[in-house]
Amino acid sequence: MNLFKHRVISALIMIVTVIATVFYAPTIVLHALLAFIFFLAAWEWAKLSSITLNMAIFLLVINLALLFILHSFILTENYPDNALKLAKMCFFPATMIWIMVAFYLSIYPRFSEFLTCRFSYALQAIVLFIPPWLGISFLHKFYAPLWLMFILSCIWAVDIGGYCAGKLFGRYPLVPIISPKKTIEGVIGSILSATLVTLIFNKILSSSQLIWGLTACIVLGSIVGDLFESAIKRLHAVKDSGNIIPGHGGVLDRIDSLLCAIPLACSYMLYFRFDML
16 A cells, blocks of 8 residues: 555656646756656666666767757757758657567567677667657647647556556466566557547547547557566566656656657657647
8 A cells, every 4th residue: 555655646746747847848948857867767777788887878978969969950940841851860760660679579588689789788778768858859849738748648548557457457468478467458458548548638639530540659659668678677687677766666667658659659740740839
C-alpha cells in the first residue's frame, strides 16, 4: 500500500508539472526541463550499459553537440519550410531505426552481443535521446499545445492501460524472453485506453481521421520503446534503471515508451502535413 501511495503521488506531481509546462511555459523552458530529464535518463542508461566513464562523457559531448546543432537549425528557425526539411532529416531516419529495432526484438536474444559493442552504444545514445528530446520541443513550437498533450496522454494511456489490464487479466505473455510480465491482454488494454483518449481529444481538436493513424503509431512506438528498454535491462540482469522516482524506479523506466513513440508521431505528422501554428 505504501508503494502504491508513492506511485500515485509521484505520478500526480509529474503529470501536473508536464501539463503546466506544455500549456503555460515557452518552448525554451520546456526544452530546459527536457534537458534535465534526458540527462538523468542518459546517465541511468550509461550505468545500465556498464560503459566506462570516458565513453559516457564522450557520448554525452556528442549528444550535446548534435542537439545544439539541430536545435539551432530547427527550433530557432524563422522559416518554417526550412525547419520542416531539417526536422524530417532527424525524425524519418530515427523512425527507420526504430522499425529495425522492432524487427530485432522479434528475434531477440539472437545477435544480443550487438547491443554491447561500441558502435551500438554510440547509436543507442544518439537515437534513444536526441529525437524524442527534440521532438517534444518541436511539437510544442510548431503545433498547438493540445497536439502535444494528446500525444503524451496517449503514451500515458498505453502505459496505464497496459499495466492495469496486465495485472487484472494478464495470462498470455507477449514476449516472455524479454519481459514475462508483459502480456497480450496488457496490449489490448493499452489499445483500448489509447482509443478512449483519442475519442476525447478528437472532439476537442476537431481533427480528421488521420488522428487514428497517429494513435496507432503512438501505441506501437510505446510498446517497442518499453520492450527495448526491457531487453537492455534483461541483458544486464537489472530490474529498474534507477530509483530516483519513488515507487516508479528510474527516469528511464518512466520515459521508455516515449523514446520511440515521439519520433514516430513526429514523422507521421510531418508526412501527412498536419496543420501547424
